[in-house]
Amino acid sequence: MPSHLPTLKLQNTLTRTKQDFVPIDADNVRMYVCGPTVYDFAHIGNARPVIVFDVLFRLLRHLYGDDHVTYVRNITDVDDKINARALRDYPDLALNAAIRKVTEKTATQFEKDVAALGCLPPSVEPRATEHIDGMITIIERLVTMDHAYQAGGEVLFRVSSMADYGRLSGRNLDDNIAGARVAVETHKENAADFVLWKASSESEPGWDSPWGRGRPGWHIECSAMSEALLGQTFDIHGGGLDLIFPHHENEIAQSRCAHGTEVMANYWMHNGYLQLEGRKMSKSEGNFVTIEDLLETKKFGRRKWPGEVLRLAMLMTHYREPIDFSVARLEEAENKLVGWQRAAQAGGEATPDASAIAELSDDLGFARASTVLDAMARSANRGTTAAAHCLAATLHFLGLPIDSLIRRENGDASEVQDLINARLNALNAKDFAKADTIRDELLEQGIQLMDYKDNETGERRTRWENKR
Structure with a gap:
């Protein structure tokens, strides 16, 4: 970073302090942000992290150079909600084809939406289904190292194998276990253990694995995608506040235990609700x-x-x-x-x-x-x-x-005048129903009409005012 540029300071959720940002490699600054699960159109809350981290992406490119920043934002396209939506919307299609229909439609809409919000495309936008092999490799490593075990048709992460599990969220492991519904999932060694891989029925998507046909848990997806595209340790990991626990906490557990690293990312950033x-x-x-x-x-x-x-x-x-x-x-x-x-x-x-x-x-x-x-x-x-x-x-x-709003204002003014002229024509033709409809339509847009007579000609005229 050139010496005349300001030092970037970021609030780090992991350390709970504001820190000077020092990249691992200034020639390759790396950021990962959790993207959408594309089972439905994105709501306005989903837009907030996209906009926040787009600004950070722009700032990093300004400070370090456009070609020296890699921004990864994933798409989750395998998920139980997606399965349910596929079965509901496309019951006559084979499951995998139905799932593709759902995710293609919603992912395309998401890209259109965030582009309209002025967001740059990320450097890479991986799909979870493209990284199944990487997920299996990480899980195999965790099982071999006794950080994971197979039980009840699932492969589960053994949270007791990680001494500082809960560091990001500040949650105490004993409190998590005490507050969990242990009786519901008795195959777990501890109630806080979480799923890495689960068996798939015939009505669910699945991939072959050492543990039989199944599909990944949610958390392992981001661990695999970030490792493949950014490495075992990278600079910044971002997302919404709601992801701190369990998603980001469990990402850290999987990645650190699989790779033997002190951190998964050096800086963790989270936007508010x-x-x-x-x-x-x-x-x-x-x-x-x-x-x-x-x-x-x-x-x-x-x-x-x-x-x-x-x-x-x-x-x-x-x-x-x-x-x-x-x-x-x-x-x-x-x-x-x-x-x-x-x-x-x-x-x-x-x-x-x-x-x-x-x-x-x-x-x-x-x-x-x-x-x-x-x-x-x-x-x-x-x-x-x-x-x-x-x-x-x-x-x-x-x-x-x-100049976008100025152009739009001018265009709106022209459209308003066209409607006013159409209303005046309707009044002159004694089509009062049409005139009232146009007036109501304009009023819904905040446009208030005021009729008056031209003093010289006696003709009906209309002034308008935007009350918004």
């Missing part, structure tokens, strides 16, 4: 929206939301803090982004602002970087061209296009 309008998202309570819902329908706030607005709304809260996603928050983000876009101008040899980069380099401090953007916008609005160019470069760096 998301709730919707002050409540936990729940399908059963109707309080649940997908990324596609927000982008393509009027399900939330009676309108569609641009991807860059969703992105900024996520970033306005520090990534480690809980976030309340609301219509008011989206409106605030939209207003702020429009203000920045109006001030920004592309051109020149501008590069991202050094002060904004420095704020982001302190554990992704976007709120502080935002104050830098505000200052640049004020300077640009006073006529400072260099500030306008620098603001544009910084927004581009952050994945926030500089």
Whole structure:
């Protein structure tokens, strides 16, 4: 990293401290982030880690060079929820074909959704089903080393074989065992032991293995994919706060015990939870929206939301803090982004602002970087061209296009006027039902109409105002 660039500091869940980031190899900075399980369309909570770690990916590339950063985000395409969805949606297809149908459809939608949120593609996006052999190899190694055992049709990790199991989450192993339902799974040596491989019935997907036809447990998938693409030890592992236990804790246990390493990754980062309008998202309570819902329908706030607005709304809260996603928050983000876009101008040899980069380099401090953007916008609005160019470069760096909302505003104004003209024509033709329908449609979009007569001609005219 060039000496003039700021030192990157990251809050490390493993050490519970903010640390200077020192890569294992500055020419090959390596990051792994747990991606989606593609059994259904991604909800807005799934978008948060994608956006957070996209910003970190962009920052690492800025600090170390585009060609010196490898970002792996996996796709889990073998899972019991996927099996159930395949049986439900494609009962007439062979199971493997049905599973492929489910995962292809949902994975394609996920890629479309996150691209609309301004996220760069990761360097590599492996699928779990492409790494079954690697999973089997790790499990065989764990069995040979007495870190795992076969029982009840499963291969299980023996947590008592790892002296510091629970270090990431801070959970005490004895507490885990005492709180578990031991009687439900009596084949386990300890209730906290977890599945590495499980037998598959004829109605479930399966692969041949030394323990018979079966499929992998959830945790072993990421251990195999990260080892194959980043090595036995790498720099950064990320994901949502909900993954600390058991998923990330168990990844660490498998990988460290299989390879005899002190750590799996040097830095562990986790984003906070998301709730919707002050409540936990729940399908059963109707309080649940997908990324596609927000982008393509009027399900939330009676309108569609641009991807860059969703992105900024996520970033306005520090990534480690809980976030309340609301219509008011989206409106605030939209207003702020429009203000920045109006001030920004592309051109020149501008590069991202050094002060904004420095704020982001302190554990992704976007709120502080935002104050830098505000200052640049004020300077640009006073006529400072260099500030306008620098603001544009910084927004581009952050994945926030500089003129998208302005273009959309102009396009919306044209569409609104077309509808107003159609309504006036309907009123003149005494088609009052059609006129009322158009008025109601515009009102749903926040467009309030005010009819008046032209003083000179006496013709009916309409003014409009956007109340959003």
